[in-house]
Amino acid sequence: MAKKITIALAGNPNSGKTTVFNNLTGQHRHIGNYPGVTVEKIEGRLNYNGYQIRVIDLPGTYSLTAHSIDEIIARNFVLEEKPDVVINIIDASNLERNLYLTTQFMELGVPLVLVLNMYDVAQKHGVTVNEQRFSELLGNPVVFSVATKKERMHAFLDAAIDLVEGKNIFAKTSIGYGADIQAELKKIEDVLVQDKLILEKYPSSWLAIKLLEKDDEVLRKIKKSKYADEVLEQSEQSIQYLEGIFNDTPEAIIADGRYGFISGACSEAVGLNYELRHSVSDKIDGFLINKFLGLPIFLGLMWIVFKLTFTVSIPLMNLIESGVGGVAALVGSLFPAETALKSLIVDGVISGVGSVLVFLPIILIVFLAMAFLEGSGYMARAAFIMDRLMHKIGLHGRSFIPMLLGFGCNVPAIMAARSIEDKKDRMVTILVNSFMSCGARLPVYALFIAAFFPQDMAGNVLFSLYLLGMLVAVLIAKLFRKYLFRGEAAPFVMELPPYRMPTVKSILIHMWDKAAMYLKKAGTIIFAGCVIVWFLSNYPQDVSYSRNYDALLQSQKGYIEQIVELEKQREAEKLKKSYAGSLGRLTVPIFRPLGFGDWRLSVALISGIVGKEIVVGTLGTLYAVGDDSAALGRALRNIERTDGSKLFTPLVAYSFMVFVLLYIPCMATIAVIKQETNSWLWALFAVFYTTGVAWVASFVIYQGGRLIGFQ
Ligand code: GDP
Ligand code: MG
Numbered sequence: 001m002a003k004k005i006t007i008a009l010a011g012n013p014n015s016g017k018t019t020v021f022n023n024l025t026g027q028h029r030h031i032g033n034y035p036g037v038t039v040e041k042i043e044g045r046l047n048y049n050g051y052q053i054r055v056i057d058l059p060g061t062y063s064l065t066a067h068s069i070d071e072i073i074a075r076n077f078v079l080e081e082k083p084d085v086v087i088n089i090i091d092a093s094n095l096e097r098n099l100y101l102t103t104q105f106m107e108l109g110v111p112l113v114l115v116l117n118m119y120d121v122a123q124k125h126g127v128t129v130n131e132q133r134f135s136e137l138l139g140n141p142v143v144f145s146v147a148t149k150k151e152r153m154h155a156f157l158d159a160a161i162d163l164v165e166g167k168n169i170f171a172k173t174s175i176g177y178g179a180d181i182q183a184e185l186k187k188i189e190d191v192l193v194q195d196k197l198i199l200e201k202y203p204s205s206w207l208a209i210k211l212l213e214k215d216d217e218v219l220r221k222i223k224k225s226k227y228a229d230e231v232l233e234q235s236e237q238s239i240q241y242l243e244g245i246f247n248d249t250p251e252a253i254i255a256d257g258r259y260g261f262i263s264g265a266c267s268e269a270v271g272l273n274y275e276l277r278h279s280v281s282d283k284i285d286g287f288l289i290n291k292f293l294g295l296p297i298f299l300g301l302m303w304i305v306f307k308l309t310f311t312v313s314i315p316l317m318n319l320i321e322s323g324v325g326g327v328a329a330l331v332g333s334l335f336p337a338e339t340a341l342k343s344l345i346v347d348g349v350i351s352g353v354g355s356v357l358v359f360l361p362i363i364l365i366v367f368l369a370m371a372f373l374e375g376s377g378y379m380a381r382a383a384f385i386m387d388r389l390m391h392k393i394g395l396h397g398r399s400f401i402p403m404l405l406g407f408g409c410n411v412p413a414i415m416a417a418r419s420i421e422d423k424k425d426r427m428v429t430i431l432v433n434s435f436m437s438c439g440a441r442l443p444v445y446a447l448f449i450a451a452f453f454p455q456d457m458a459g460n461v462l463f464s465l466y467l468l469g470m471l472v473a474v475l476i477a478k479l480f481r482k483y484l485f486r487g488e489a490a491p492f493v494m495e496l497p498p499y500r501m502p503t504v505k506s507i508l509i510h511m512w513d514k515a516a517m518y519l520k521k522a523g524t525i526i527f528a529g530c531v532i533v534w535f536l537s538n539y540p541q542d543v544s545y546s547r548n549y550d551a552l553l554q555s556q557k558g559y560i561e562q563i564v565e566l567e568k569q570r571e572a573e574k575l576k577k578s579y580a581g582s583l584g585r586l587t588v589p590i591f592r593p594l595g596f597g598d599w600r601l602s603v604a605l606i607s608g609i610v611g612k613e614i615v616v617g618t619l620g621t622l623y624a625v626g627d628d629s630a631a632l633g634r635a636l637r638n639i640e641r642t643d644g645s646k647l648f649t650p651l652v653a654y655s656f657m658v659f660v661l662l663y664i665p666c667m668a669t670i671a672v673i674k675q676e677t678n679s680w681l682w683a684l685f686a687v688f689y690t691t692g693v694a695w696v697a698s699f700v701i702y703q704g705g706r707l708i709g710f711q
Contacts, residue, residue, distance in 0.1 A: 002052040005164055006081070010074055010105070011089035012098050013060030016117040018042075019147040020089055021057040024157075034073050048157055051164075056083065062097075064104040066217040078110055079202060085111045085160040092122035092129065092144060095270065096262050102138070103175055103258040109203050111163045112140040115156045119144040127270060134269040139173035176421065176495050177257030178374075180245060180506070184238035185209065191234045195227045211235035212242070212250040245506035260380065260497030267384070267496060284499055285381065294385045301378075302404060305369045309362070310408055310439075316361035324354030343538055352530035355610065356523040359411050359668055363518050364511055366405060366412040371510035375502025379419065384494050393474045394481030396422055397494065399429040403473065406436025407466070410669045411522075414676055415514055424485035428477050430676055431686055434665035435473035435693075437466050440613040444660045447616050451633035452653035461654070469661050472693065518672070525671035533610050533667075537580040545573055568624040575621055580606055594659060594695065595652035595702040598639055605659070611666045649711040655702040662694035 009017045021029075025044025032041045042057040058077060059070035066072055078086055088105055090098040095116070105112050116122070116129055122144075135142040141159040145152040162168040176182070188208040192199065198207070198221065210218035212235065222231055242250045263282075267289070287293055328350045335342040373379045379401070387397030398420040405413035414433050420426040445465060449458050549570045556562045575581055584603030591597050591605075600622040608615040620628070623635040639647040648656075664687050665673070674683035 002047060002050055004052045004054065005084040005161075006054045006056065007160055008056045008058050008078060008083040008086050009089055010058045010078070010086055010101070011060060011117075012062050012091060012094075012101060015060065015089045015091040015098060016147040017057055017060060017089045020087075020115070020117065020145075020153070021055060023147060023150050023153050024053075025055055034077075039069060039073055049161060051161060053157075062101060064101065064108070065213070066215050072217060075108070078105075078108060083110075084164050085113055087113045087115055087156060087160060089115050089117050089147075092116035092119050092127065093125055095122070095127065095129075096259075096266055099262040099265075100258060103261055106139070106173075106175065107206050107209055109172075109206065113156050113159045113163065114138060114140055114142045116142060116144040117147050119151075120146045120149070129271075130269045134265065135170055137173060137265045137269055139170050141168065141170065175257055175261040177254050178497070179419075180242060181212070181250065181253055181257065184212065184242055184250075188212070188231070188234050188238060191227070191231050195225050195231070198222070198225055208235075209254060212239060213254060214239070214251065245503060245509055247503045247505075248500075256497045256500070257495065260377075260495030263496040264380070264384070264494045268494070285496065288378070289381050289384055289496075294381075298382050298385050301373075302382075302401070305373070306404070306408065309365050309369060313361040313365045317358050320358050320361065321354065324350060324357065328354075340541055344534075347538065348531045348534035352527045352534070355530050355667070356519070356526045359409070359518065360515060362409050363412045363415070364515055366408070366416070367511045367514040368507060370401075370416055371507040372502055374419065374510075375500070375506055377497050377499040380494060380496055384496065387494065394478050395428060396420060396425040399425055402429050402433060403436055406433045406438060409438050409440070410434050410436065410665060411518070411672050412514075414669065414672045415518065417676065424481070424487070427677065427682070428480045428485055430673060431480065431682070431689075432473040432477045434669050434686070434690055435469045435476065435662060437469040437661055438612075440611055440666065441661055443613045443616045444608075445657055447619075447629060447633065448636075448653045448657050450629075451636050452648060452650045465657055465661055468658065468697075472662060472697065476693065517675070521675040522668060522671035525674060526668050529667040529671070530610055533580070533607055535579075536583065537575055537578050537607060539579055540577075543574055543577045545570065565624075568621075571621050572624040575603065575618075590695075591659075593703070594698040595649075595655045596647065596659075598647055600639075601656065605663070608660065609664055609667060611668070612660055615660060651702060651705040651710040655698045655705075658701055659694045659698040662697055663691045664694075665690060 009021055011017050021042065021044060025046050029042060029044040032043065033039070034041045039059055044055045044057075046053050046055065056077065058074045061068070061071045061074050064071055064075045077083070086105055088102050090102065092098075102112075102114060114135075119129075122129075129142070129144060131142050131144065141156075141163070143152060143156040143159055145156060147153075159168070177185070185205070185208045188211055189204045192204045192207055202218075202221075207218060207222070211222070211231070219232075222228055225231070239250055242253065246253055288297060328346045331350060332342060332346045335346075370379070373382070382401065383397035385397070386400040390397050390399055399417070401419075402413045402417040405416055410433050413436070414430050417426050417429045417433070420429060445462055449461050453461050549566060553563060553566055556566065580603050581599070583606055584601075585599040587602045587606070588597045588599050591602055600619065603622060604615045604618040607618040616629075616632070619636070620632050623632060625631040625635055636648055637646065641647050664670075670683050670687060673686050674680055677683065
């Protein structure tokens with residue numbers, strides 16, 4: 001007994017459906033009517049490979065909206081009669097336009113074979129298609145054919161039968177419509193799930209899209225449902241929200257998403273020799289993703305964004321810092337005496353809040369720029385340009401921007417990794433980001449380079465540190481991709497949506513969303529971390545000082561310099577005898593093999609967890625020099641080992657800077673890693689593995705350096 005299956009032929013008018021149909025069924029055709037309408041239903045049969053195949057030639061359509069009878073018939077046949085396979089006949093000489101219908105079949109999630117017919121004409125136009133790559137990208141088998149010459153009819157029948165038998169299935173790819181649409185679709189689907197009855201017939205993802213598009217037919221069906229009110233309320237709300245931020249209908253944005261998908265897939269798998277590309281976006285892309293100009297333009301743009309971001313946000317960050325300092329001084333002056341409560345409020349709470357707020361300007365400005373690049377459509381091109389290079393290190397084109405942003409600040413950089421769809425790529429990008437040397441490490445480098453390297457070497461030393469961070473990031477990314485997050489990413493299309501001017505509202509919403517997320521989620525963790533470090537460096541309170549500072553201060557009546565000097569010494573002694581000081585002494589053996597076994601350096605590294613620039617401040621306190629960096633440099637040069645030799649040599653200084661570069665990310669970075677991976681485990685993993693990497697790197701540099709003759 002032959003197995004019976006049904007195949008529907010669908011496609012744009014004039015794509016060659018009827019020619020294919022006749023090739024397949026020969027004389028065995030039957031013309032009937034679709035129920036209730038005057039449209040002809042053309043049906044035929046053939047026997048092939050043990051299958052009795054019923055073939056339906058559906059009316060030709062450009063889309064699957066509910067705007068015309070033909071479209072409704074085609075889609076209802078597919079949805080309601082559920083043919084075993086839909087064969088989508090595509091005019092390969094007019095590929096991008098024909099694929100618009102294809103994207104809608106993909107949305108329907110039906111078993112699909114894509115036939116690129118009229119391949120002879122396409123080839124004359126200089127179009128060549130990589131069948132395998134295109135199949136992977138579109139998630140459905142692609143076969144080219146020439147129906148008029150009966151070429152490759154068996155090839156697509158075989159592909160159809162494979163689908164029926166569950167063989168040679170490609171991993172499904174989905175069309176990205178952008179994060180905003182996607183989020184609203186999800187909300188609608190979440191309401192739709194209750195409606196089991198309607199979901200038996202129609203996929204919820206498709207219904208959600210159709211609701212955003214205000215599809216009459218779907219609206220009619222939903223209105224009959226028990227959950228109509230809830231569903232319609234949600235879709236209405238989503239439509240309004242999207243219209244508000246895009247200044248355009250969701251329908252248009254969804255169409256952009258489809259065109260973007262097509263454009264991206266074609267750019268990757270279709271060779272075009274001279275087909276005229278006519279739209280404005282295509283013309284712009286001629287420049288922006290041009291083989292030669294693309295990269296320089298991209299790097300230039302990123303440089304401008306970078307420059308702009310930092311010139312604007314650094315003064316703001318300084319302003320916040322001095323504002324917080326002012327508040328601390330003001331609040332401090334309200335306390336009559338140096339009590340534990342005063343210290344908690346002034347040095348713990350207020351500076352903790354300050355540590356949270358100080359990142360706000362940079363987050364706002366980075367995401368202002370990102371929202372503009374994303375909304376205009378350029379970001380998709382940037383990812384496209386960088387993709388090949390990033391693949392070499394096992395990452396995706398979209399990882400490039402977070403990595404680059406890391407040079408400024410790892411906090412917004414890690415948040416920017418959200419735009420990476422692939423989960424593994426995203427995790428790797430987040431986990432290696434802190435190796436990109438952020439701005440806060442610069443003061444540490446500045447101090448040590450000035451103190452231990454000749455002026456003419458300073459630039460090279462600094463550059464080598466940045467380079468080393470990058471190399472470590474690439475190396476670890478490769479390792480993670482190989483062992484921790486294994487496997488090739490499923491192939492997916494990088495959408496190239498048409499360019500559009502983003503609305504101010506959408507940019508502001510994105511910017512504010514990021515800021516709110518940071519304040520709400522990361523803020524509390526950063527704050528708690530600061531308070532803990534404050535506690536470690538201020539307790540125990542009842543220190544037995546080596547000298548009676550109070551009495552000494554009393555006796556210095558009026559000698560400002562001596563008073564300041566005594567205050568500094570008292571601070572230093574207090575820190576030395578605090579828990580942080582004890583912890584520093586405890587950890588000295590860990591750092592000895594790296595060349596810098598001195599308890600003060602350990603304490604500085606511990607307090608550097610709050611922020612790496614704090615390493616400098618802590619050293620200043622410990623050496624009782626305050627923020628006089630020249631004096632601090634001298635103090636560092638004078639540290640002696642137990643045998644009386646100087647502790648720091650250029651090699652040791654370099655080893656120390658490498659450690660600062662690579663070790664534990666700062667509190668704010670740890671907090672956003674937790675926030676973005678939604679897991680304490682990954683945040684802790686980041687803390688420990690980076691410190692491990694730092695130790696190994698410093699060890700290799702210090703011990704290796706000594707082996708080849710450095711001091
Ligand atoms: P339908 O509207 O999709 O049913 O398309 P038809 O089957 O009627 O074909 C439209 C025109 O394209 C006819 O003139 C066909 O002869 C021609 N045609 C169909 N397939 C091919 C092909 O592979 N190559 C070429 N050169 N012409 C084709
Ligand atoms: Mg026809």
